[in-house]
Amino acid sequence: MSALDRATALELYRVMRTIRQFEARAVQLFGENKIWGTIHSYAGQEGVAVGVCAHLRDDDWITSTHRGHGHCIAKGADVGRMFAELLGRETGYCRGRGGSMHIADTSKGNLGANGIVGGGIPIATGAALTATYTGSDRVAVSFFGDGGANQGTLHESMNLAAIWKLPVLFVCENNQYAETNPVKDAFAVEDISLRAAGYGMPGVRVNGQDVRETYRVAADAVARARSGLGPTFIVAETYRYEGHYYGDPQVYRTKDEIEDWRAKRDPLVIARTWLTTDRLASEADLARVDREVDAEIEKGVAFAEAGEPASPIRLPEDVYAG
């Protein structure tokens, strides 16, 4: 295992914890009927977004999915503005127009969560084309699920990225289900990363529950992309704790299965264990981070609740540039 320094290790934990607490609070707000529509929780998958985005600069791009809160936070989004968007406030990232599934922050290279499964994949690929064209060393990462991996867009984009050697990472978060559809019914191969060979790029399968692993794999892939060697396909094995959406009756999986992942493969528990055993952090350090994260989350919720509800008045704006 490549040695992680203390600061980096603790930062990985902090961001994962922020995502976990954000989701817990979002679910609570949803339960209080303060959020309309649907939210898709990223809880359980924190190790993926955090391990990958740790290697990205603000001028690198990502595209995200309907389950996008984790990617947004890992790419530096402000949780206050995120909560504000969930609550439909003027102060939200989309000025209350979008809600959970549409948060974007171009100042941090986040080209957006997306309500269309597979919709972001070619966009990340195109962002990578920009990097090549302008001769910069920026990279793009497209996050998508096992479900998204079966849209045509992934196959077209992987081929194009490979023949044009684009600096893009295709990061498939295999959380075992697409809504109710289990991966065993959606793929004829057990290892999705095998697909990479057919397009002529490296394919890596990684344990998404150990952020050290995703961090290591992404380090190689990002370095490869930055130095002009082309794309990588990463498949992170992971799990979502909540249902597909908040309130999903989850007829397609068992309580035992969920409990098993939570008990044995929780990315935060795993991180706490190695942080302390490798003496990268003390229990006191972790408790301090937890307190700081809680405070940040509460501050964010307070900011959001203080925001003006988004009004229709400015809706006709932004349809065109001028």
Added chain:
Amino acid sequence: MTEKSNVQAVHDTLLGEFRRDERHILLGEDVGVRGGVFRVSDGFIEEFGADRIIDTPVAESSIVGIAIGAAIGGLRPVAEMQFADFHAPAFEQIVNEAARMRYRSVGAFGVPLVIRMPWGGGVRGALYHSQSVEAFYAHVPGLKVVAPSTPADITGMLRSALRDADPVVFLEHKAIYRSVKGDVPDGDYTIPLGPADVKREGADITVYAYGISLHHALAAAERLAADGVQATVVDVRSLRPLDAETVLREARKTGKCLIVYEDNRLFGAGAEIAALIAEEAFEDLDAPVMRLGGPEIPAMPFNKPQEDWFMPSPEKIAVKMRELAAY
């Protein structure tokens, strides 16, 4: 007669036809084990098995494309777009393939396929779960496009669609899946794809609508009746074929016409209906044909005041109806 909701009507009609004709298969995301996200195929996989009720990966283009091939091969597939918004990857297959197959084979073979799409706003679904898609498809000869909005119409027209020889885009407004209930005739009851239906008679103005707008227009008509203005309300439940005869007859009767629809106003169904009336019934008009449609923004906004601003409502329709009546 049996009272049921719109979504129950979809479910029961599909169930009956699947029992009647083994050539029907259903393809879509989460239609099997989950019984569909709107519970439309609840219990189907248990009764008909996984060979007929097929949970597909997320791949709309192939869901429809494979259904087209299966239809040509002799089956009578039903393809479900989980939300109408997700139709776009399948657009190519629907427009370029399904719609043209009979024409380009000079009638040798066609595509007996029903593509179901839950559409429309009013459910806080925001940009990607609220869309109106009827205009894209109503523009295309070779397709049939229907949007029935009462349990009886859904029952009769879905049965006809399932027995039709050509591809039908079957639009179900999801905001009225459960809120609208009504009596459905028992037995093998069908309504042909085509005829519009006069849902309310009134001598002063004529309002054309479909989907949730129809129900709002009927509510608005009641309000105006209290003020002594009587409105005819025509349910344009079939957009292609469009029932020109009924549209024109009802236009001539009052000479004052309003078309209400939730889709973006420009180039929408209202434009076609207005043009038809202007071309054919000009001499009988007492006012310009009016349209009340969605605003010129690319997608449904999220929060409640914003969505309300986008969506039609009895209040907004009543204002427009009064303007027309007073002309």
